[in-house]
Amino acid sequence: MKALGLIAVLGTGLLLLAASRDFPNWGDPSSPASSYRLSRHFITQTINETAVPNMVTAVLADYRGYDTLFEAVVIFTAGIAVIGILRRYGNRDFIPAGGEVHLTPKQPDLIVESTVRLLIPVIQIFALYVIAHGHHSPGGGFQGGVIFGASFILLALARDLRTAQNWVAEKRMLILACCGILIYAGIGVLCQLLGENFLDYQILHRILPTDPVMARYHSILGVEIGVAFTVTAIMFSIYSNLSSNGQMKEGI
Amino acid sequence: MEAQGQEGEIVSQFWIFDLILLVFLVTTAVIALRVRDLLSAAMIFGVYSFLICLLWTGMGAVDVAFTEAAVGAGVSAVFLISTVLRTSRKSSD
Numbered sequence: 001m002k003a004l005g006l007i008a009v010l011g012t013g014l015l016l017l018a019a020s021r022d023f024p025n026w027g028d029p030s031s032p033a034s035s036y037r038l039s040r041h042f043i044t045q046t047i048n049e050t051a052v053p054n055m056v057t058a059v060l061a062d063y064r065g066y067d068t069l070f071e072a073v074v075i076f077t078a079g080i081a082v083i084g085i086l087r088r089y090g091n092r093d094f095i096p097a098g099g100e101v102h103l104t105p106k107q108p109d110l111i112v113e114s115t116v117r118l119l120i121p122v123i124q125i126f127a128l129y130v131i132a133h134g135h136h137s138p139g140g141g142f143q144g145g146v147i148f149g150a151s152f153i154l155l156a157l158a159r160d161l162r163t164a165q166n167w168v169a170e171k172r173m174l175i176l177a178c179c180g181i182l183i184y185a186g187i188g189v190l191c192q193l194l195g196e197n198f199l200d201y202q203i204l205h206r207i208l209p210t211d212p213v214m215a216r217y218h219s220i221l222g223v224e225i226g227v228a229f230t231v232t233a234i235m236f237s238i239y240s241n242l243s244s245n246g247q248m249k250e251g252i
Numbered sequence: 253m254e255a256q257g258q259e260g261e262i263v264s265q266f267w268i269f270d271l272i273l274l275v276f277l278v279t280t281a282v283i284a285l286r287v288r289d290l291l292s293a294a295m296i297f298g299v300y301s302f303l304i305c306l307l308w309t310g311m312g313a314v315d316v317a318f319t320e321a322a323v324g325a326g327v328s329a330v331f332l333i334s335t336v337l338r339t340s341r342k343s344s345d
Binding site: 026027054056057130138139140142143146147149150153157235238239242243245251252 | 319337
């Protein structure tokens, strides 16, 4: 059986290696991806149409904003699924398969706590910078949201889960996650109410004090903030459920 | 960063760096599969994410690399480690 598996793996690997010879060269201007008219449009017209220098952000949040909306919904659904599977309310005794795992209680550590106290504000400021500066540099709602959520995870790791829960209660986190999706979808519906397609930000210049190009620019920031809310909340929610066995009392 | 090769193809001058990263990438992937201690497997998986993040940076896909650094090397490693600490540490196979 193992020999068969090895033969299958080797065969597939050789096929993949043979197929990789047909790939266009790295950065080849005549490759199908670069010569297709849509890519040419994005490369030449993004700055004129949206005033966003970082093409990746413009494509992500504007041209294919519908896709990104449902990416955020996927993350939201993942968080809800983790809560649905793991979260246990009340004090019912439950012994998981393989026996209850007892972790040694955490001792307060001066060095760890001081380091974390210095680090967390820096991490959070950086996360806000990544979200807000996604137009000009790599970054955006997903990355900034993950970094912001990681700052709460770091707090829960260094102190304990209860301290982090005092900062951001479980219910408030879930409301934040819902708010994120609602901000994103709300901007889309607002465009529809003004008489354009779903997530066609151009029309928002009627209610924003800007021209259509800058309306797209600012709406991208709006949807990035929505994504960041959802991702922050869901990341911390998944961590607290995983680390406390769904009881939200003692983390690792 | 790039030079025109003899047959008109773009050759990265950092190919040695890429080669080292790829060798490390394959090594960490094999180790993460072979090791029996799941906690070490989770940590090695974080290293794998970081290496592939470096490779993507080298290819100029900075946005993807940033996401990989934040999600792959950062948060998902913490998720895996917290899951391992809450379940059993040894792999059964």
